[in-house]
Amino acid sequence: MTEPEQTVPTDPLLRRNFGLGIANGTLVDASDQIASPNIVVPWLLHALGAFAFVVSAAVPLVRAGQLAASLALGPVVVRAPLAKLLVGLATFAKAIALGGMALAAWLLPPLPAIAAIVVLLLLVGLANGLGGLGFRQLAAKAIPAHRRGALLALRLAAGGLFTVLLLYVFYAQHEAPRSIDGYGWKLLIAAICLTLGALAILLFFESRGTVAGTSLPSLADGFRLAGRSRWYRSYLQMRAVAQGIDMTVPFFAIHAANVTGAAHALGLFVAASTLGGALAGLLLARFLDQHVELVLRAAPVLALLAAGYALLLDLHLGWRTAEAYAPVFFVAAVAGQSYWLACDTLALRNLQLAELPAGSGLAAAVASVVAMVMALAFGAVAHSTHVLVAIGLLGLLLLGGMLSIERVIAATRN
Numbered sequence: 001m002t003e004p005e006q007t008v009p010t011d012p013l014l015r016r017n018f019g020l021g022i023a024n025g026t027l028v029d030a031s032d033q034i035a036s037p038n039i040v041v042p043w044l045l046h047a048l049g050a051f052a053f054v055v056s057a058a059v060p061l062v063r064a065g066q067l068a069a070s071l072a073l074g075p076v077v078v079r080a081p082l083a084k085l086l087v088g089l090a091t092f093a094k095a096i097a098l099g100g101m102a103l104a105a106w107l108l109p110p111l112p113a114i115a116a117i118v119v120l121l122l123l124v125g126l127a128n129g130l131g132g133l134g135f136r137q138l139a140a141k142a143i144p145a146h147r148r149g150a151l152l153a154l155r156l157a158a159g160g161l162f163t164v165l166l167l168y169v170f171y172a173q174h175e176a177p178r179s180i181d182g183y184g185w186k187l188l189i190a191a192i193c194l195t196l197g198a199l200a201i202l203l204f205f206e207s208r209g210t211v212a213g214t215s216l217p218s219l220a221d222g223f224r225l226a227g228r229s230r231w232y233r234s235y236l237q238m239r240a241v242a243q244g245i246d247m248t249v250p251f252f253a254i255h256a257a258n259v260t261g262a263a264h265a266l267g268l269f270v271a272a273s274t275l276g277g278a279l280a281g282l283l284l285a286r287f288l289d290q291h292v293e294l295v296l297r298a299a300p301v302l303a304l305l306a307a308g309y310a311l312l313l314d315l316h317l318g319w320r321t322a323e324a325y326a327p328v329f330f331v332a333a334v335a336g337q338s339y340w341l342a343c344d345t346l347a348l349r350n351l352q353l354a355e356l357p358a359g360s361g362l363a364a365a366v367a368s369v370v371a372m373v374m375a376l377a378f379g380a381v382a383h384s385t386h387v388l389v390a391i392g393l394l395g396l397l398l399l400g401g402m403l404s405i406e407r408v409i410a411a412t413r414n
Contacts, residue, residue, distance in 0.1 A: 013205045017142045018151060020200045025155020026162050027197035028091065028131075033163040033274045035098050035190035037062045037121065038246075039329065042253040043266055044101070044183040045117060048110045052387060053379025056250040058121055060371035065125020066132070067368045070361070071219070073130050081208045083137035088202040090131035095194035097123040102187040135201075142206050160278035167271040183266070222362025231350055232359060234404075234411045239363050240370045242401035245303045245339045247374045248394050249273075249332050252310055254387045256325050259314065265322035272326040276333030284341050292349070293409050296342035300401045302335035307395040314388060350412060 035041065037058045045055045080086050097120040104116035143151055166189070226233050256269060288295055310328045313319045343363075351359045374397075382390035 014144070017204050020203055021139075021143065021151050022154050022158055024091075024197045024200040025151075026158040027193040027200065029156060029159025030163045030166060031094075031098070031190035031193040031197070033159075033270055034166060034193070035101075035187050036270055036273065037124070038249040039253045039270055039273060040183065040186060040266065041101070041117070041121065042250040043257050044105060044187075045114060046254050046257045047183060048105065048114050048117075050114045051379065052251075052254060052382035052390070053376050054114065054118065055254055056247070056375040056379040056382070056390075057118070057372065059246065059250060060368060060375050061118065061121040062125040062128065063364075063368040063371060065122040065127075066129035067125075067365055069126045069129025070133060070364075073126075073133070077130070077133040077137055080134070080137070082206055083134045083141065084201050084204045084206050087131050087134035087138055088198045090127040090134060091194050091198035091201060094124055094127035094131070095191040095198065097121075097127065098187045098194065099191040102184040102191070105184045105187070138201070138204065138206060142204055156278065156281060160274055163274045164271055167267045167274070186266070219358075219362055219365060221358035222365075225351075225355055225358055226362065229355075231408075231411045234408045235347070235350070235359075236363060236366050238401070238404040238408045239343065239367050241397070241404040242300060242339065243367055243370045243374060244394050244397040244401055245299055246336050247371060247378065248303055248307055248391065248398075249329070249336070250375070251378065251382065251387055251391050251394065252306070252328050252332060254382065255310060255314075255391065256322075256328070258387065259320040260322045260325055265325075268322050268326050269329045272330040273333040276330040277337045280334040280337035281341070284338060288341055288345055292342050292345045293412075295338050296346065296405050296409070297402070299335045299339035299342065300398045300405065302331050302338065304395055304398045306331040306335065307391050307398070310391060311388060346408070346412070 041058045042055045045058065046052075077083065077086060100120050101117050104113040104120070107113075108116060139151070226236060253269070256265065284295060306328050309331070310325070313324055313328075347356065347359060347363070374394075378390040378394060381393060
């Protein structure tokens with residue numbers, strides 16, 4: 001075992017790794033937005049005729065695959081002598097999955113295409129889990145600790161800018177047909193971005209060896225933590241109930257696909273979501289530490305406002321335009337980013353360093369399971385009644401999320 005800082009390169013090699021890290025992050029983040037499981041994949045599934053509960057399951061399927069990879073492949077990652085090979089493999093596997101989705105949409109009848117996309121979503125989740133674990137190992141070996149925060153920030157900023165530039169092309173093409181063909185091209189472009197991102201990772205300079213002190217907790221450790229910590233139990237309850245903040249977005253995508261007819265709608269919505277998440281990250285970086293409770297309280301309120309605005313747009317035919325609907329995705333992205341950043345900050349404040357891996361792992365598992373249950377339940381409601389009914393019920397659930405947040409804050413102060 002080697003110490004992390006002993007394996008970190010210096011000067012020219014460091015600059016090379018830093019630049020390649022930014023290039024990889026730019027391309028991977030752009031692909032995540034262009035082929036967003038929150039918006040683009042639900043939109044494609046809806047266009048293929050999938051039931052609402054299948055459409056809404058896109059996000060939890062990706063998270064389930066990511067969680068499974070973290071649990072099953074974690075020991076492989078921490079023992080790998082060259083983490084860049086695992087990250088490159090995971091990124092390329094994700095590219096194959098997205099390319100496979102595009103080919104399925106183009107070549108297969110609707111029902112087999114839907115089934116193939118659902119299976120490939122699990123592969124995307126597995127690749128995300130393996131890639132995330134591997135990149136943390138790679139950063140620990142190839143980037144000095146004092147530069148890792150800057151690297152992450154620059155990856156996000158560059159990725160957001162590149163995404164908006166790519167999506168502007170889609171937005172500008174008003175004459176483009178609103179068809180399965182257009183959605184498939186977006187997935188294929190995302191796959192190309194990932195392939196280039198995998199090549200950037202493979203060009204990293206990385207010394208052979210593992211990182212000292214790396215360990216992986218089990219879910220049992222998380223349950224033991226829940227048994228002895230009242231605050232952590234309330235935190236888990238909040239992560240379950242407030243999951244509605246994220247789960248509104250696929251239903252917004254279904255509703256928007258039904259009511260907006262513009263060819264550029266999907267590109268505009270993804271651009272709005274990208275800008276919302278990036279803006280929230282930039283603003284919260286300045287005052288999240290001082291106002292984490294305020295940010296956490298604001299997240300469900302913003303999600304509720306987005307749901308209310310979506311319901312309002314349905315009242316008048318003239319309001320059902322892509323430009324009018326874009327703020328829904330912008331505000332929902334701000335709400336989601338605020339919620340996740342506040343959750344992470346709250347956990348860092350209230351859990352001991354040794355408890356963080358187990359606590360974060362169980363919280364992610366709870367969120368994934370609850371997200372899948374919500375997708376099936378609210379998707380069944382949307383299928384049997386109307387998608388607006390599902391959005392309305394999610395709005396009521398957001399009120400419950402506000403109460404669960406207040407309990408966490410109260411437990412924090414006690």
